[in-house]
Amino acid sequence: MTAPDRVRIHPAELSGQVAVPGDKSLSHRALLIGxxxxxxxxxxxxxxxxxxxxxAAALRTMGATVELSPAxxxxxxxxxxxxxxxxxxxxxxxxxxxxxxxxxGIAAGIEGITVLTGDRxxxxxxxxxVAVPLQRMGARIDARDGGHRPPLVIRGGDLTGTDHxxxxxxxxxxxxxxxxxxxxxxxxxxxxxxxxRDHTERLLAxxxxxxxxxxxRDGTEVVTxxxxxxxxxxxxxxxxxxxxxxxxxxxxxxxxxxxxxxTGVCANPLRLGVVTALRRLGAAVEVIExxxxxxxxxxxxxxxxxQLAGATLQGQLVVDAIDELPVLALAGAxxxxxxEVHDAGELRVKESDRIAVLATALRxxxxxxxxxxDGYRVPGGQRPGPGTVEAHGDHRIAMTAAIAAVLGTGxxxxxxxxxxxxSYPTFLDDLARLGGRxxxxx
Ligand code: S3P
Numbered sequence: 010m011t012a013p014d015r016v017r018i019h020p021a022e023l024s025g026q027v028a029v030p031g032d033k034s035l036s037h038r039a040l041l042i043g044x045x046x047x048x049x050x051x052x053x054x055x056x057x058x059x060x061x062x063x064x065a066a067a068l069r070t071m072g073a074t075v076e077l078s079p080a081x082x083x084x085x086x087x088x089x090x091x092x093x094x095x096x097x098x099x100x101x102x103x104x105x106x107x108x109x110x111x112x113x114g115i116a117a118g119i120e121g122i123t124v125l126t127g128d129r130x131x132x133x134x135x136x137x138x139v140a141v142p143l144q145r146m147g148a149r150i151d152a153r154d155g156g157h158r159p160p161l162v163i164r165g166g167d168l169t170g171t172d173h174x175x176x177x178x179x180x181x182x183x184x185x186x187x188x189x190x191x192x193x194x195x196x197x198x199x200x201x202x203x204x205x206r207d208h209t210e211r212l213l214a215x216x217x218x219x220x221x222x223x224x225x226r227d228g229t230e231v232v233t234x235x236x237x238x239x240x241x242x243x244x245x246x247x248x249x250x251x252x253x254x255x256x257x258x259x260x261x262x263x264x265x266x267x268x269x270x271x272t273g274v275c276a277n278p279l280r281l282g283v284v285t286a287l288r289r290l291g292a293a294v295e296v297i298e299x300x301x302x303x304x305x306x307x308x309x310x311x312x313x314x315x316q317l318a319g320a321t322l323q324g325q326l327v328v329d330a331i332d333e334l335p336v337l338a339l340a341g342a343x344x345x346x347x348x349e350v351h352d353a354g355e356l357r358v359k360e361s362d363r364i365a366v367l368a369t370a371l372r373x374x375x376x377x378x379x380x381x382x383d384g385y386r387v388p389g390g391q392r393p394g395p396g397t398v399e400a401h402g403d404h405r406i407a408m409t410a411a412i413a414a415v416l417g418t419g420x421x422x423x424x425x426x427x428x429x430x431x432s433y434p435t436f437l438d439d440l441a442r443l444g445g446r447x448x449x450x451x
Contacts, residue, residue: 010057010434014427015451018414023443024267029254030056031084032275033432034180035305037064037107038212039246041115044073044091045191046216047240052077054248054302055085059431063103063127065089067112070096071123083435084248091240095121099160102127104360104402104431106134107181111209113139113161114185117148118192120166125159130360130402132159139185142173146189146197170195170236177355178203178328183232187213187220190234197234203325204230206279211304217242228325246303249275254433255310256283256333257408258443262312263292264343264416269312269443273299276308282322282330284310286337289320290344319346319389327352327384332359334384335367335409339416341387342376350384360431361403370398370406374413374421395419404431411436415445422450 031054041064043050055061057079065075072094077087093115100116102108102125109125113136116123126132137157140150149164150156170193175182178201187209190197210220210232218241221233255271260283262269276296284294295311317340322330327350330337334353341348356363368380371387375394379386393413398421400407407426414421429436437447 010430012427012430012434012437013449013451015422015424016426016437017420017422017448017450018411019420019446020417021415021445022267023258023261023269023415023445025443026270026272027258027439027443028083028272029250029439030058030433030435031248032056032251033058033060033253034107034206034208035248035275036061037111038208039248040064040068040075040089041111042209042212042216042241043089043246044068044093045237045241046091046243048243049088049090050243051088051245052248053080053084053086054082056251056432057083057085058434059103060105060108061085063101063105064108067100067102067108068093070098070100072096093119095119096123099124099126102131104128104130106131109136109159110139110181110185111188113143113163114188116163117143117146117165117189118168123163123165125161125163127159134158135358136161138177138179138182142171142186143189146171146193168193170197172198174200176202178205180205180208184209187232187234191237193236195236199232201230203228203328204279205328206277208277208305212246215246215304216244249273249302249305249307251275251432252280252283253332257336257412259283259287259294259310259312260336260340261412261415262314263287263290263317263340265314266415267314271310273307274310276306279329282326283333283337285326286320286322286330287312287340290340290348291316291318317344319344319348321349321351323351331355332405335363335405336412338367338371338378338385338387339409339412341389342391342393343416344389347387347389349386352383354383361401361406363403363406366401366403366406367409370410373398374410374417393417395421397422397424400425400428402428404428404433408433408436411440
């Protein structure tokens with residue numbers, strides 16, 4: 010699915026229910042981990058997005074059968090069936106950092122050579138953080154730019170377990186090593202300074218291979234995986250909707266656009282940092298539990314407009330809201346006292362340098378923002394104005410600009426808007442359904 014490349018979004022009042030696409034992190038894992046099962050795994054609710062298509066295509070190149078088709082609820086449904094082996098071509102992960110990092114871990118356990126690459130944005134992102142621990146497990150890995158950036162050449166097989174200490178709390182690093190650990194001799198542990206999203210752990214348990222996970226008092230998280238003797242046990246995986254996509258509407262609601270409910274959202278506590286952050290700012294957020302799916306809690310999230318105060322985000326909350334920090338800046342602008350974010354240096358190595366690109370985008374719609382090495386400060390009492398924003402290939406910046414337009418005093422033109430297809434190709438449909446207005450310019 011694609012999205013138009015240049016749009017103009019108008020200020021609007023929004024209200025109603027929205028069913029955003031399936032969660033991106035869960036969609037990747039349903040496919041990548043599903044390929045470790047003995048029999049085909051049925052998947053449903055997958056995001057019909059560019060990133061998920063990258064994982065599906067990569068798996069096919071690595072020998073899996075992936076059959077997906079659109080379902081009535083807007084998601085993709087179908088099956089994935091391994092096993093995976095040495096690919097007969099270069100594996101292109103497109104814009105998807107999660108595909109590249111997790112596949113690096115998987116490829117480390119496969120005899121033969123796997124070459125992983127991606128688009129210009131992905132080829133700029135660091136890979137040594139996964140390559141070094143995988144090398145320690147026995148994989149031979151080379152990467153461009155002195156081992157720092159893709160393309161990545163992996164000669165896998167013959168892994169031994171490791172005990173890796175990651176300097177950053179990253180689910181991608183943790184998952185890459187855990188997936189390599191499935192094919193290692195002996196147990197593998199990953200220690201992280203703070204907990205990160207535990208979708209890999211939950212899905213492995215759902216498919217019959219539990220991972221031990223402990224969180225200590227100082228916040229340190231340790232996960233330990235044992236080698237997989239046979240394949241995983243097939244079980245259906247229904248993917249809940251993406252809280253990171255819902256976040257755009259929740260922030261719009263909190264800033265006064267109107268009452269909005271995002272239904273059927275993955276409510277894993279390590280993904281609901283946006284809810285905690287909005288509540289800290291003083292927003293009224295209701296979380297109604299709706300059971301669970303493939304080991305993940307599911308909930309409807311409703312935000313009602315109200316006066317926002319101000320907040321500072323740091324530590325665990327920043328890990329839990331890492332992908333929502335761009336759009337949360339708008340909540341800071343429309344609050345009374347503003348929003349300050351610390352400990353978010355990771356934003357500099359996302360799909361763009363998200364601190365720099367966000368600051369440029371906010372200034373382009375007349376908002377004051379202070380860019381910091383590890384975050385930002387947005388003063389309160391501000392309302393976006395009209396302007397032109399360039400997304401710089403970053404889907405979350407494109408959608409943040411769209412929400413700025415909704416909340417603003419005049420239209421915002423967004424270039425490079427097509428990037429939204431990475432996670433949320435139906436963004437403009439949902440905007441229209443909630444009462445918003447967009448003009449497609451190109
Ligand atoms: C993801 C983990 C996070 C997040 C990314 C998806 C995942 O990245 O920003 O969008 O699915 O594991 P890091 O693990 O690099 O923090």
